[in-house]
Amino acid sequence: MVRAPCCESIGLKKGPWTAEEDQILVSYIQQYGHGNWRALPRHAGLLRCGKSCRLRWMNYLRPDIKRGNFTEEEENAIISLHGLLGNKWSAIAAKLPGRTDNEIKNVWHTHLKKRAKSNGAEREEPVKEAATPWRSCSELSSSTTTGSSTATRGASVNEGHTGSPPEPLGMDEDDWWSEALSLDSSVTSLEFSDSSSCLLPFDRTDVSSGDEDEDFWMRVLMEVGGLPELPNF
DNA sequence: AACCGCGTCAACCGCCTAAAC
């Protein structure tokens, strides 16, 4: 199917936003919200396409945006998450409150990529088919990543897991998450598909809410580099 | 002072997907 470009209308403005346009957009969204981006510029009186308005709001004008330099912690988190998720900038941004996918993408391409490369923590070129000992999240979510760092990272964290790569886990990512989130909080170890196992790298007993539990498992995945098998209860 | 190269970042482009029809 061929779709008309979103800015097909002649006369719509492009390029940098002015302070006045920002003001119009912010006050309109504060007053009416942004239910329909396509209709928004018309209603707000902006000569911009809806996509442009959405982008400006999401990447710059949103009140919860954290501006300024990335902290060391944030940069390390980006490197780790990129190793796990690949170029899933929006997924990475979701784990870094106040940061946008565009900002993260920029900071990655400008300096973190080099740093990750020099640390040996990142691959030069991601590949589609990852020969990982464990199924990586990015593989499961059809993202791009290579196996080497996943395998290395996993092996280094999981002392009991060495040797030839086990068979991929026969479970999709959604199933894994629903199983993980329903596990008893007393779970302390995970298995890999070659029957080796490792202790959970974090203590789960003080996790109280579903959101915290999701963050807990995200941290585990970052540590082990993929989807390990879950114990049965 | 002028030029050049490089890094940074806002914004655009084009594709994909899910929802609506």
Added chain:
DNA sequence: CGTTTAGGCGGTTGACGCGGT
């Protein structure tokens, strides 16, 4: 069930600033 549409995403571009020569 096929088509259309809007939103969302990742890749890319281009303007700008700054430091070095």
